[in-house]
Amino acid sequence: MLxxxxxxxxxxxxxxxxxxxxxxxxxxxxxxxxxxxxxxLEPLSTYGSWEGAPMTDLVGRxxxxxxxxxxxxxAILIDEGFAVKxxxxxxxxxxxxxxxxxxxxxxxxxxxTHGRRGLEYLLFGSTTEKVLxxxxxxxxxxxxxxxxxxxxx
Numbered sequence: 001m002l003x004x005x006x007x008x009x010x011x012x013x014x015x016x017x018x019x020x021x022x023x024x025x026x027x028x029x030x031x032x033x034x035x036x037x038x039x040x041l042e043p044l045s046t047y048g049s050w051e052g053a054p055m056t057d058l059v060g061r062x063x064x065x066x067x068x069x070x071x072x073x074x075a076i077l078i079d080e081g082f083a084v085k086x087x088x089x090x091x092x093x094x095x096x097x098x099x100x101x102x103x104x105x106x107x108x109x110x111x112x113t114h115g116r117r118g119l120e121y122l123l124f125g126s127t128t129e130k131v132l133x134x135x136x137x138x139x140x141x142x143x144x145x146x147x148x149x150x151x152x153x
C-alpha cells in the first residue's frame with residue numbers, strides 16, 4: 001500500500017466536490033489517512049466591485065458561511081471515524097490548493113471536475129487542470145457518474 005497519510009479535498013460545495021469526498025473517504029479508510037477539507041474563496045475583486053457593500057463585510061460573511069459548512073461536513077466525517085482538518089482561504093483556487101498541499105505534506109488531492117468544454121472552458125478555465133499541472137503530489141480528478149452529470153444539463 002502506498003504511504004498515504006494526508007488527503008486534501010477542495011470543496012466548492014457542488015455535487016462534483018461531494019463525489020470527490022466519497023472517493024477520498026474510500027482511500028482514507030484502509031490507510032487511516034487524515035482528510036483535509038479546504039474551501040477557497042476567490043478574491044472579490046475578481047468579480048468587480050459592488051457599490052454600497054463594504055468588501056470586508058462580504059468577505060467576513062463568506063468566510064463564516066464556508067467555515068460553518070466545513071464544520072458540518074467535518075462533524076459527520078468525525079462521527080464516521082475519520083481524522084479531519086478544515087481550512088477556509090481567500091486566494092485563487094489553484095494557488096491555494098497547491099500551496100496548502102505543499103504546506104501540509106498532502107499525499108494526494110481528490111477533487112471534483114466539472115468537465116467544462118468550449119466557451120465555458122475558455123471563460124472559466126479549469127481549476128482541476130491548473131492544479132494537475134503544478135501540484136506537489138498526485139491528483140485524483142473525480143467526475144460525476146454519467147446519470148448525474150447528464151441530469152444537470
